[in-house]
Amino acid sequence: MVWWMRVAVVVGGVTFVAGCGGGRDGTERPVGTRAATTAKAGRVAATALSEVETVRYDVWDMLSSSDPEGGALKVPEAGAEEGLWREEAVMGAREKEVMEEIMDTVEAIVAADTWKEKGGKVGVMAMEPKGVLVVTQTRENQKGGAG
Amino acid sequence: MEQLRATRALQVQLEGRLLLVDKAGLEALGLMATTGPAAGPPGVPGVPGTLRTLGGWGRQMKVVDDGQLKALLKTVAGSQGAVAVELPKVMVADGAAVGMRAGSKEVAGGFRMAVRATLSADRRYVVMEIGMDAGDTAAEAAAIGPLSMVSVREGTGALLYVGPVRDRAGDTREGVVVMRATMVTPAKPAPAKGFLEE
Numbered sequence: 001m002v003w004w005m006r007v008a009v010v011v012g013g014v015t016f017v018a019g020c021g022g023g024r025d026g027t028e029r030p031v032g033t034r035a036a037t038t039a040k041a042g043r044v045a046a047t048a049l050s051e052v053e054t055v056r057y058d059v060w061d062m063l064s065s066s067d068p069e070g071g072a073l074k075v076p077e078a079g080a081e082e083g084l085w086r087e088e089a090v091m092g093a094r095e096k097e098v099m100e101e102i103m104d105t106v107e108a109i110v111a112a113d114t115w116k117e118k119g120g121k122v123g124v125m126a127m128e129p130k131g132v133l134v135v136t137q138t139r140e141n142q143k144g145g146a147g
Numbered sequence: 148m149e150q151l152r153a154t155r156a157l158q159v160q161l162e163g164r165l166l167l168v169d170k171a172g173l174e175a176l177g178l179m180a181t182t183g184p185a186a187g188p189p190g191v192p193g194v195p196g197t198l199r200t201l202g203g204w205g206r207q208m209k210v211v212d213d214g215q216l217k218a219l220l221k222t223v224a225g226s227q228g229a230v231a232v233e234l235p236k237v238m239v240a241d242g243a244a245v246g247m248r249a250g251s252k253e254v255a256g257g258f259r260m261a262v263r264a265t266l267s268a269d270r271r272y273v274v275m276e277i278g279m280d281a282g283d284t285a286a287e288a289a290a291i292g293p294l295s296m297v298s299v300r301e302g303t304g305a306l307l308y309v310g311p312v313r314d315r316a317g318d319t320r321e322g323v324v325v326m327r328a329t330m331v332t333p334a335k336p337a338p339a340k341g342f343l344e345e
Binding site for chain 1: 148151235237240243244245246247248249250251256257259260262263276277278280283
């Protein structure tokens with residue numbers, strides 16, 4: 001299960017963000033990072049915690065298959081309810097592969113130097129099982145790029 | 148994210164009908180009431196008027212363009228007792244699958260179908276993997292058979308013989324699915340009207 005949790009502490013004008021979460025590879029990845037802070041000659045040009053936000057994006061429509069196993073097509077079983085039908089939308093291997101591509105693309109085109117996986121200080125992405133991309137970034141980057 | 152979505156937004160619009168006809172109606176559509184182990188050479192996919200025997204299972208199929216489709220449906224509409232059940236019109240991402248249920252008023256046990264639509268690399272063809280089921284007995288499901296793979300030129304459709312289908316009155320009819328697949332991109336929006344509305 002992919003998960004992410006964050007707490008923030010402000011000490012001497014510097015914001016520390018500490019958290020832990022599951023990486024895209026499914027492994028738990030502890031995170032304890034001083035977020036987006038640059039001290040220069042008595043001036044702290046910090047990215048305040050209030051400027052960083054976590055947003056959940058439903059990207060299921062960009063994934064490639066609605067089949068949970070990414071395999072055989074399943075015909076709906078008999079039932080009274082008419083109309084469109086889809087099994088509980090849980091990502092299979094194929095969907096995870098596409099999600100990885102989406103995450104790589106976002107990392108490459110949106111504030112590329114800010115992602116923690118690339119040595120940056122702010123950006124974190126994780127996937128949830130039902131095709132939701134969870135992005136922690138500055139509000140500006142959420143609006144201008146990730147959003 | 149919206150920009151990214153737009154660049155990846157290759158979708159396929161699926162629209163279709165389930166036709167219930169008698170033997171004469173089936174012949175008017177150019178199909179024969181045969182299902183079972185495949186016999187004879189496969190046809191050429193994507194060419195209007197071609198009959199194709201599907202791998203491992205003989206299922207009559209006919210690829211048709213819009214003009215042919217309208218003419219055939221007009222012919223069927225004139226057949227005695229012919230019924231056309233509208234299937235849900237749906238937009239799916241390239242490679243995505245969708246299931247649908249329809250025809251519970253016309254078909255005993257209702258009609259169920261699942262379709263996965265995948266665009267070819269040159270985006271000229273749509274490969275539809277189609278699974279169908281009707282009725283509520285294993286024997287009825289066995290008569291309809293396994294999944295079928297149909298390749299049609301983008302923007303055209305196919306007639307696919309379903310098999311014998313029991314209607315609500317208990318009579319056995321010949322089921323035919325008509326399915327049209329149209330590619331939709333940000334630069335090529337979905338047609339405003341369906342193929343029977345134009």
